[in-house]
Amino acid sequence: MLPDRGTQMTGPTVLAFGDREYTRAELDTAADGLAEVLARRGVESGQRVALMSSNRPEFVTAVLAVWRLGAAVVLLSPAWKRAEVAHALEITGARHALGDHPVLAELMDMISLDDPIPAAARTFTEPDPGADAVLVFSSGTTGMPKAVRHTHASFAVAVRHWRDALRLGPGDRIQVATPPSHILGILNIVTALECGARVRLHQRFDLERVLRTIESDKITIEMAVAPIALAMAQYPGLESFDLSSLRYIMWGATPVTASVAETVTRRTGATWLPAYGASELPVIACNPIESPRLDSVGKAVPGVQVRVVSLDDGKPVAPGADGEVQLRAESVMAGYLPDSATAGAFDDGWYRTGDVGNLDADGWLRLTDRSKEMIKVRGFQVAPAEIETVLHGHDAVADCAVFGVPDGANGEAIVAAVATSAPVTAEELMTTVQERLAGYKRLRRVLFVDEIPRLPSGKVLRRVLKEQYGRPADE
Template identity: 65%
Template sequence: MRDVSEPMALAFGERQYRLADLDALAAAMAAELRGRGVGPSSRVAVMSSNRPEFVVALRAIRRLGSAAVLLSPAWKQAEVGHALSLTRPAYAVGDQPVLAEAMPMLHLDEPLRSASCPPEATDPGADAVLVFSSGTTGMPKAVRHTHASLAAAVRHWRGALRLTPADRLQVMTPPSHILGLLNIVTALDSGAWIRLHPRFDIDTMLRHIDADRITIDMAVAPIALALAAHPGLEAHDLSSLRYLMWCATPVTTSVAQAVTERTGVAWVTAYGASELPVITCNDLPAARLDTVGRAVDGVHVRVVDPETGTPLGAGADGEIQVRSEAAMAGYLPESSTAEAFSEGWYRTGDIGNLDADGHLRITDRAREMIKVRGFQVAPAEIEAVLHGHAAVEDCAVFGVPAPDGEAIVAAVTVSRTVDPDALIAVVADRLASYKRPSRVLIVDEIPRLPSGKVLRRVLREREMGACAKSGGSCGRPSDQ
């Protein structure tokens, strides 16, 4: 019999689940997957919207000693095909037609019969989950996290948030993204209560902070902007919140301060990556918006000269490197792993400095990634699509500042007249919506070094200069 005294752990709409409920569903799904051949060391593709069945699938895959390959539900055929060819999962679970078209899939809406499925013993060094992080050379790379590294990340995040069973969270970010995944797994591991939402909606978010007495809420830049711009913000009771966490992009101080002035709720900032989920976090409750905080317990951060690798002193800008148990085991393709580490230190590719008290400031990005609403976008991935258009002779994609992070701009040279909106539509048809350029510029030439390397900085400066002269906003919001 179910222990009705056990507290609820997860909510979705009107549905509520205890951990025992999730485990019973996970056992049933694990039995079904085992019957289909899934076992220890198998890889299982998971492509799901944010829903309780995603959590059940993760727990079922772990119960079998297998590894979950997490695909973004926003991806389209080309992105899914690339991810599957890279990771080669033999089985699939989800609710997205694009995955079902690519391989046989257990649909999350299929009814499951109750069944027992004892957990397999797991090797801490075996892969537990594979997430994706775009590289500057094109399509996303798979990031391999073992049971040990994922457990360390959960431990670090729980400590950074000071999470206890008394806390109540809600998650609106995609579950395939490392932030959404970490929030879900950490909350359930800590005994905290969590509400999942299928998508972000600012009114739903505010209503549930009040109704569910949420104590910690996560906000990427678009959520923070929506909070600051909401005309009825003061009408909602947000007094249950211990703090709001700004994640995934640098803090826009004016936006954060506007929310605090209107609600009295303070912000906390943190820093992490798909490859190393928890690096730094601000001290609680005295958080500062001008830094991403100090290294969490168990994590070591240093700043080195980008050319020589020599550690630098306080206040000096250099490449940020991190050593932690939560660091990824490596990439797929494996050939990309070696350059990601330097003598055991993960090379973030970010530029910043540490002050005398250990507070980290990020001042630049050494890599060419474009940060769009918390997602990393590789310019080369969009360029590959544009190059496929018959009218495009050459192209380069770059980012410019925008209220919610960065906006994507594509510069193209063409052999014949073409509507820029038609080129945007080509990208939108092939790639996830957040990878769609906000605009396409027709230019005479793409500036390059003699080696052929695109001078994105030159293009960015030209575009921002043109915007400044016209009085416009380079990073104007789009409906991407």
């Protein structure tokens, strides 16, 4: 547990949480002490340490402490249930654990973030740039989440790209109200620390608190995904908050909903900065700050190459033509775990995003469709096969297929088509999924069908299901 020094600290505040504030020196001292604890537990360079934590300052010092020892931090979502955590531990081979979550404590001998931190008895060397630094998770189309491996070198490049794209500096103030276990959360925190900017960390997301903090902390850059933007646009008292300190609001995870963005701008004066990234390559494109556009995710940041290739033959297409977006950069992931998933992610050195879009002659990138299989829910990627695995485990389910339908600013809602072998209710199947998987993976609708359309190879024809049953979630 980090000490609460209140007004006794010296130096600028770089991290705030409630009424607690910390300087970079205090975070480093705490990280050194926690690294000493980890070392005594046997953590060594090259090992992987699982971290499952709520939003709190100790999350930050835990990441820094693991890096002190040349180990890699495996970021587990605090929303995950036991099966998801067990899978993540198995594929990453994490041998040690840190956190405050009972699910992780049940599965491993976990060092609690609530324990006091002793003083460090050693100094620590810089880790090998080529060694793994952080593992985040990105659901694949074949089952449970895959681990995305970033080295110290690749993540450092991503941090530099984000700093330059946002023009983030010591005078900036940001806030993090969503779990930092996802790539954008950890990227925001580390980039701010490297720049000397100030981060306000919230225990949980609450729109009124976020808006009040913009006003009280003079936040200069706000981060938003579609549901947050929609909540802002619909908030009755939005005009009562002074948001004039904002340089812009960054919109990520999904293409901008122009009507929502324009409503917020009209009501507050705040402007938007659309950007595009992925767990596998954290910073891909960003709009120019001087002249952002809502119809594009921007231009590739310096150091990232973008090409668009035909969905039919994989050859580059003409400017403005749709195809799969592919990327090359020093910030690209080192690979997936399990390793078997890595080969299909690259095409002659180009990372295959699975996103469909187009690139015009001036370099503006537009995304026009989702990945072929993935379901995007509030910025999270959900693998249909993961939910199908849970449903197939129910005795009454003979066959099933999961797909997404439009759901406004939330992106998509998850629908399951189910062929049964015994009586079962939609509510029972929804509960089965809810008990096994994170909340954002819940089913919004269950459709009972005679059979699931498949190719002779066994591949589900999700396109057919979407054509037959793909009405928006609110219809």
